[in-house]
Each structure stands twice: as structure tokens, then as C-alpha cells.
Amino acid sequence: MNFSSCKTYSCIFCIAGDCWLLAAIACLSMHKNLFEQIVPEDQSFTSEYCGLFRFHFWHYGEWKEVVVDDRLPTVRGSLIYIHSTEKNEFWSALMEKAYAKLCGSYEALKGGTTSEALEDFTGGIAEMFELRDKCPPDLLKIMLKSQERCSLMACSIQADPNRVEAELPNGLIMGHAYSVTSVKVVNVSIPGRSGDIPLVRVRNPWGNEAEWKGAWSDKSREWSLLSDATRREVGITFDDDGEFWMSYEDFVRNFEKLEICHLGPQSLGGENETRGRHWEMCVEQGSWKPRVSAGGCRNFLETFWINPQYRVTVVDPDENDDDNLGTMIVGLMQKNRRCLRKQGEDLLTIGYAVYELAVKGLSLQTSHQSFNETLVDSSTIMIS
Template sequence: MLAPSSAPTPEQGWQTAGATGNLQNLRKFNSQDFKDLRASCLSRGLLFEDATFPAHISSIGPTLLPEEKLRQIQWKRPTELQRNPYLVMDGVSRFDIMQGEIGDCWMLAALGSLTLRKQFLENVLPKDQGFQDDYAGIFHFRFWQYGEWVDVVIDDRLPFLNGRYLSVHPRTSNEFWPSLLEKAYAKLRGSYQNLNGGYLSDALVDFTGGVQVQFPLKDPPPDLEEILKAADKSRCLMGCSTSVQSRRNIELRNGIVQGHAYTITGAVKIPYKNGWKHIIRIWNPWGHGEWKGPWSDE
């Protein structure tokens, strides 16, 4: 269980159905058509370069880093980094994700939740692309915006600073779906800088087209544990976040990080001694760092 002093605020989202936007009625972001652009690049033997989100400081954002560091950023394609890159290897998992230098744990926590619900994930991550067949340096991803699905096209040039990923980086060195999806989301929002801080609930909606509900733990509903258990059973996407007490990214002795977002990966009620105990399991988008209190590995 989480200590009251560091208790996150659960946020959940689920997909709705009805006469709203659907994947057959996609809006093309910046009027860019993925298939047409890829076909054009393949016919000319060129790798796609996205003029609407260029390999330039403007795509990073003017204040994400000091000006000196912004000038040092290099852009590299996965084919320059790995001999045999893949978009997805052995399926998609939250463990593929490791947060980079950008403070977008809110988006990555929602993405971690999305990987648990494959039927939603396929809406965001189309299967008609990769590095093996018809590779032309171009990829696309889908997000829900204002009542419709939007198809966002990107090139695969990724930002590096001093040889390290500025963006999210894959745990497996030659799997690139997290980095490319993050870039598409940055493009949708205007820059990587615009991912540097946000609301987990917004990302849950953007990844599902669903409705989100938040429960502040300072004044929780009396049946919160049962709500979480039912939400998990009905396959809702769930996350939680901690408030900022003094500074962000300070890890407390119990292992929980201040000003940080997590994916809720399970909620159960278990028999314990002469009663029942509600426990939840959470995943850290950093790819490391765990709860160290009761019910932890120790």
C-alpha cells in the first residue's frame, strides 16, 4: 500500500462508442498523407524529411534546454544507430519504455497503461509500417483530438544530446516504437518542450478517445478500493500521480517520486491475516525505481 504522505492521485480512462470520429474517418494532421508520402519517397529512392516538424531547434522548443545545449543537439535515424532496427520486437510492452531527458512521465505513464490494452494500442500504433518492408524514413501514429482521430506523420530523425537520447529511449537498443510515438505526440502538441509537464488524464484521453475520471486521495470516495478493483477487471486504463512537495523527481525513502506519474498495472483484494487487504501495483516510466514499503520485493 502507498504511504498517505506520498499517495498518488488515480486517474482512469476508458473508450467510448457512438457517432463520433472513427478510424475510417481520419483527419490527416497538416494534410499529410502517410501512404502517398511514403510511395513518393520510395519511387525517388529518398528518405522522408518532414518540413512541418524539422530536425531543428524549433521542434525541440526554445526553452527546454539552455541555448548552448540546444545548439549541440544532433538528429539521427534508427538506421544510423543500429544495423537492424525494428519498430516492434516480440510485441509491445511497458518495459520497452525508459524515460529520457524530457519530463513527459505523464504521457509515458498513459502509454504504459495503453500497452496493457492491445485493442486500444492498435488504434494508436498502426501495423502498416516498419524498417523491414517499404522503409522510407517515414512513420505515422494516431491520436484522439477534439472528437476525431488524427493521423500524425513523422520522419524518423531522433534528437540526441552528447550521444544520449534526449527523448524516450528503448530498453532494447534496436526497438524504436516508443521513441517514434513520442515524436509524433510532440509534433501534435507543437514541440518536445510542450511534453515537458502535463496531465496524465489528458494523455489517457488522447490515446483512447475515452472519458477520464480523477479521484484525489486527499478526499477519496469511501469505496475507492472497490472502484479501482472494478476498473481493473473491466480493463480500464489507469494511472496515478504524486504532488510536488518541494521539487520534482525527488525520490522519497519509500521509493515513491514527488511530482511524478505512474501506470497502475493491477488492483486486487487479497486475504491477509484475519481480513482483507487492497493493494495496487504501479510501474515507473523511468524504467527503474520501486516502492520500498510493505508488499515490496523486500
């Protein structure tokens, strides 16, 4: 499977309800080193072909190899589920089959988040931002920093329960996951108007003419505000390829959810040496066992302290700023819940709480948790 064939990858989504997976695959196809980590490049339909393909997925803290044969489900001679617009390109369909095998079945892939798939594809850790009601004031800074650290980003608009992937008048599609491929701050300097304008480049993985129709869209008059040098730097192309630019303000106003998957050094390979700082990552395995480590939520202070505890030291990695703060992202994953769907099992309600530890080396006891507020908690989450 040659990576060069998927660099401008576009695919068709059918039947399965896994648009979230489609956007993750589109994100992955833009990063050669990440793609080759999942799809080993020493595979093809010609050289020593045996009808089998290997894929690597990050699964609960470790990389696992999944092997599938070359049989793909069809209806009346046409591929179903995810497949490429190119008739002779099969890597995405085979990759989805391998991922379905890992999760238990194609049916198990129905419904999910793009960040969930990105974590399984990269070994990274994801965070989600609600853009309508809880958009952080420094989101642009977060997106720029994430791009600097080679993070993968995706966005979406809430689905209309009465219409399947309905197209809005502005060209965006409801219930559809998009990839965020670039964030730029461009300078406009013309008589009567000057200053920096943040822009976001978004890609519809369908790769067709369904694009944003507002300001900074393809061939819109706003591009005339930029100098030729700036336009070359931004890398403007006006094709019906599903990729388009929009202002940051329009991005926040029109999309409802942004998902960012931060990559650890094991995923970045040599890329982190040339593109700035990277994240340090640690994975811990744990469980809640009745009468041993299942203390319940904070409403049960007498037993809350017996929940699993992990001590973390946070330092300030940015010497050039003056806030003396560091960033820590905490994620929880539930094991094998997709595989248990056939048995009627669903996601469990889980969560975490972060406290400041005054005395190093000690675990938190009931007395500390009774009289100290959490620095932050997860509220209640039921994801991945």
C-alpha cells in the same frame, strides 16, 4: 514495429518535463489492442521501409492520423526526451514525436496530466481523484469496477519544487507518474489473522529497482500470509522491474492523485466482450460565443441559461445491486490551447453545472436556475 517488443516496456525520461506522457505510454504498452490502434502494426524498418511512420490519436472527438519521418533529436549521439532502455527500440520516441507534432512542438508537451495523454491515446474520458483530502469512501470499489471495465489508471505524488523527482525513504518518487496495473482483493486465513486484504499493483515506467519498500513490496514477509494457490492467482514476480504491490491503505496514504481513463466501446474492440460491462460514450462539440452562447457563470443568472445545454438520461446498468443509480462522467476539453502557448495563450477558466430536469424536452430557463440547486458542478477547472 512489433508489439511483442514493448510488452514489458521500460523507458528513460530526459529533459522534456513530460513524465505525465511517459506514464501514459507505459499504460498503453500493456494493452495490445489499444497499442495497435495508435501504432498500426504494418510498419517496420525492413519491409517496404520509406522513412515515414504513421500514428493515430483521438483529437477532439475524432481519430486523426499523424505522419512523421524517422529523424529523432539527439545530444552527443544519444536520444533525448522519451526513449527505451533497449538501444534498438524506437517506437516510443517516434510516438512522442508524432504527439509533439499534433500538439505543436516538443515544448508544448511540457507539463500536463497522464489522463490528458490517455484520452488522446484511447478516445476515453478521464476522471481525477485527490487521495489526501478528498478521497471518496468507495474508491476501492471504483478502482475494481474500473479494472473490470478495462479502464487505464495512473497515480502520482506531488513534486517537491526544490528537488527534481526526489526519492522518498519508502522508495516512491515525488513528481513522478506511475501506472496502476492491477487491483486484487486477496484472502488471508492463518491462525490469529484472517480476512480480505485489498492490494494494488503499481509500475514505475522507468522499469528499474526504484520500487516501494513497505508492506507487500517484493519479497516482504506479508507474502507468506497467502497460500500458494493465491500467490499463483495474483501472479507474483520479484524482479527489479519497477513493478510492485502495496496494500490499498498504503496506496491511498502515500500517493496523492489517482487518474482513471474510462474507455468507450470504440476503444475496447473485442476486449469488452470478455471482460464485463463497458461504458457508453457520447461526444458533443460546442463553443461559448459572445452575445450568443456565452452566459457566464451562475453568478449571472439573467444570462446563465444561454450557455450551451445538453440533455442526458441516466439509467441503472447494474441489475444486481439495489441502489437504482447510474454513473455519468462529464468532461470538458479546450481545443488547441497547447498549440497557442507560443502566442502567450494559456488555459481558460471553464466549468459546467448539472441540473435535474423535471419536464422532459424543455431547456432550462432563468426561473429554473434561480430556484433550483445544481446536482453537481465542476467548481472551477482549467484542464485540457
